[in-house]
Amino acid sequence: MLSNLKDSLESVEGMITEGQSDRALAEILGHYKKDKKNLIPLLQEVQTKLGYLPRKALQEIADFLKISDVEVWGVATFYNQFRFVPLGKYHSVVCMGTACHLAGGRLILEALERELNLKVGETADDGSFSLERVACIGCCMLAPVVVIKDKIHPKMTPFRVEEALIPYKQESRGKLKEGKSGSQS
């Protein structure tokens, strides 16, 4: 799936190429001291700029800080924040905090899995949607909550999930078509 993903990502608007990612990484490393305590801030900044942590970046961070790549990999996989697969353009997050769970969060997660045909942690082959669950985003009074492309959708129901996704699905279909015809011409 990953190799497919890489091809399709390049056709999706806003995604970065390998050359750009190398330059971004060099620039980030440029303003950090070679101190081991900077490992987590470095990983955070790389993920913010690139959207995820590519294998190659982890290796380069290890070389830069003069620590083993196992150590970098260990820290990166320990924390929930870090991702090793690029996110979709419409990244969808289901809150599974206590308040959301009690208000039917499981049903909401199942509805998203069904509607997007994705499991938690996956990104669609065309790079459009990705799905994740988080422990709590702290908006308990609006439970259950779904975040799609940074917009919070409060008080969801399985049926409203379907409705909420419609505009993103339409936009995604339009964009993908545009992208394809653009690359042909």
Next chain:
Amino acid sequence: MLPEMTYEEISNKAKSEWEALQSGVYILIGTATCGRAAGALDVLDALGKELARRELEVPIIKVGCTGLCHADPFVAISKPGSLRVAYANVTPETVSRLVEGYVAGDDPCLELALGTLEVGAGEGISVPELPRFEREVRLILRHCGYIDPENINHYIANGGYGGLKKALEMSPEKIIKELKKSGLRGRGGAGFPTHRKWEVCRGAGARQKYVMCNADEGDPGAFMDRVVLESDPHQVIEGMIIAGYVIGAEQGYIYVRSEYPLAIERTQIALEQARELGFLGHHILGADFGFDIEIAAGAGAFVSGEETALIAAVEGKMSTPRPRPPYPAESGLWGKPTLLNNVKTFGYVPLIVERGGDWFASIGTEESKGTAMFTLAGKVANSGLAEVPMGTTLRELVYDIGGGIAKDKQFKAVQIGGPSGGCLPESLLNIPIDYDSLREAGSMMGSGGMIIMDEDNCMVDAARFFLDFSTKESCGKCTVCRLGTLQMLRILEDITAGRGKIENIDLLLALAEDVKIGSLCGLGRTAPNPVLTTLRYFREEYEAHIVEKRCPARVCPELTVYYILPEKCDRACEHCILTCPTEAIKGEKGEVKMIDQEKCSKCGTCLEVCPPEYNAVVKLSPVSLLPSSDLSGERAKK
């Protein structure tokens, strides 16, 4: 840089800015994360446009959270000589009415008003119309919702950094003495006496020391530390500077979880402004003392809330705890003595220095002094944030402040302290909130997250939920925590799926003991609490699942079915058929609809869309309640 300004000059300048604001009309709008989620930024945008359209020059102050999260988006209008009026659930559509009515005119738009917002004598805001404010004593929350957290002058004009000014004129020993008198105990949950930590750290013989603030609020369902940093970050910074002065540290760190980007942003702004005015840096307020603070953004791990794990995270390592002693106060960050306190603990410090330990000790109970902050969420009518004196009963908190259970449902339990805490039943609602009473009942103060559950919540499922969380968040260092919680989770999954055996209950109890004893840190030692308390107070629900294969709250999917009552179904309506995602509902137009149980995914959409005038869809548990023809799916297939 204005290092030559004295505190009086800084304070006078801030006061004149504040008074100028008070002399005219201005608008307050809640823009903490909770307000934004409810649409506050759209309201803010609409307000700006409406004021511009009418050519009104009225300042809009972007405040944090008032604690009335159920009222978001929250707007208040302040006019000199009149009461400030607060408005709940404002929408871009109601904005023009508010601007026309009360900003431009004199009509307070009572049909939209929540109540009046008054600044009491140093005690912060209150809305007299709301009975909850009679129960509350707001210390940490005193500025939240009525000052601009991005403007240090608002904080200073209301007495901010006065505690630091006074502290620098006191000896460190005198400050520790005041803390001891105050009886302040750590607000991170464990309740360790604050002055003892400070004393040990001050006494530790090292040149390099650190002050650290734990803002890694990992408990799902608690958000008060986020609210404090988003609404009034300077009180925490001021408390940390005083701590640096007392223990002899020059550097502080605030560890904030990365899931709180707005809290990080506002704290960053506050630090810069404090630095500009000389509250951080060298020779603070002319004294021979320098201190600075950096933010460390967490990367998402519940275990980081544990102090030794948090220190490992700041050092750039995997966030796993280590055995204590040595305690961080002796050997913490990079092996140096480190004073680690929670956001709220630091928040109380400037007040205690300013008003004295005796004043603080006069609030609360014998063993637990001061106030307690709780987030109310779940099935409560008015969710939000409350600050009450220690000793307030759970009932007062849930009913008088929280407004009782939403939608007239029956109260079942209140869960306090998240994955480390416990579920308490109605019979314990009269216990006072303090460290020791809660611990006795099998729960704990913990983070202060309070989740209210009603008759529709299954207690076995709730225990399973918390354990699932602890299993995922266990760092894996201690075997009994890593595998013991997993084994407990498997048993609970069996019970909720109807595969449980009655002897499993004893096995759960035995495992819970092992996990408690065999774990190094608080995560493992408290992870069994949700299971133990639900077994203690709601054992009959476990037995119903195991013996009768029945989920009393009709939550557990394996023990529950959806059923359309033939006598209630309106034959002409097709809402359920059209919306069922698995096409499990059959029935021609004019016929009673039926659910094919083999196809049903139990998503609940049919129950949601069935019009209230019919209310024909019900949940049944145990599954055997289903008429036999429906069970086999025969009736639907015909």
